[in-house]
Amino acid sequence: MSFLEVCDIHAGYGGADILKGVSLSLREGEIGVIAGPNGAGKSTTLKAVFGLLHVSKGAILLDGNDITNRRPQELVRAGMSFVPQEKNVFPSLTVLENLEMGAFVRRDDYGHMIERIFDFFPPLREKAHQPAGELSGGQRQMVAMGRALMTEPRLLLLDEPTAGLSPKYMSEIFEHVVAVNRSGVTVLMVEQNARQALAIAHRGFILASGRNRHTGTGAELLADPEVARSFLGG
Numbered sequence: 001m002s003f004l005e006v007c008d009i010h011a012g013y014g015g016a017d018i019l020k021g022v023s024l025s026l027r028e029g030e031i032g033v034i035a036g037p038n039g040a041g042k043s044t045t046l047k048a049v050f051g052l053l054h055v056s057k058g059a060i061l062l063d064g065n066d067i068t069n070r071r072p073q074e075l076v077r078a079g080m081s082f083v084p085q086e087k088n089v090f091p092s093l094t095v096l097e098n099l100e101m102g103a104f105v106r107r108d109d110y111g112h113m114i115e116r117i118f119d120f121f122p123p124l125r126e127k128a129h130q131p132a133g134e135l136s137g138g139q140r141q142m143v144a145m146g147r148a149l150m151t152e153p154r155l156l157l158l159d160e161p162t163a164g165l166s167p168k169y170m171s172e173i174f175e176h177v178v179a180v181n182r183s184g185v186t187v188l189m190v191e192q193n194a195r196q197a198l199a200i201a202h203r204g205f206i207l208a209s210g211r212n213r214h215t216g217t218g219a220e221l222l223a224d225p226e227v228a229r230s231f232l233g234g
């Protein structure tokens with residue numbers, strides 16, 4: 001059974017619909033990658049899944065439950081967490097304070113999660129008391145992901161975690177995504193670096209103009225000459 005099922009959703013920002021029928025499906029434990037050109041509706045899809053936009057048509061199911069148009073706070077309680085494309089850390093707060101902000105919905109003791117996150121992202125341990133704004137771009141992405149993991153989500157939504165990073169840091173972030181996934185977290189990730197992202201994806205969804213254009217396993221999409229020509233730069 002699907003863990004996340006997005007069925008033909010339509011959504012926008014108040015004007016005309018930006019999403020004109022987007023569908024995707026992930027089983028628990030998978031990595032799903034959404035790729036496609038600028039303006040295709042990739043971020044809009046993640047925002048709709050996280051309850052930040054009104055879905056006017058279609059449905060979103062999480063673990064068999066209809067969660068269409070539920071509020072983000074409720075979705076966090078249902079096991080979802082979201083790292084937006086921009087402004088995803090508090091630059092003037094320390095690394096530790098950023099992680100603590102991620103736990104604001106928790107009333108229990110979350111100390112063990114701080115330790116787990118430092119184990120996941122070793123470079124953050126020694127920077128714990130430094131303002132996040134002083135970190136490198138790759139380390140800031142680790143803080144953003146760490147913050148999102150503080151609620152121990154079952155589904156992590158990531159919007160372009162490697163944007164603006166050097167190739168070395170990019171590979172490192174993809175390795176971290178795989179490690180987080182192997183720990184049992186289902187991941188839905190938007191990526192501009194589609195070739196590398198599809199290489200770690202169980203399922204891939206290529207969007208264009210607010211609709212699905214190609215859907216398949218990561219390997220199938222990488223092997224498809226039409227996908228390569230139109231979306232992966234040949």
Ligand SMILES: Nc1ncnc2c1ncn2[C@@H]1O[C@H](COP(=O)(O)OP(=O)(O)OP(=O)(O)O)[C@@H](O)[C@H]1O
Pocket residue numbers: 013018036037038039040041042043044045085
């Ligand atoms: N807050 C907003 N208000 C109105 N329109 C928006 C808003 N955010 C995005 N859009 C529009 O929605 C469309 C899809 O944007 P979206 O951010 O989902 O694209 P994307 O696929 O994530 O692109 P990119 O690769 O550039 O991040 C674009 O035409 C964009 O101009």
Ligand SMILES: [Mg+2]
Pocket residue numbers: 042043044085159190
């Ligand atoms: Mg985007």
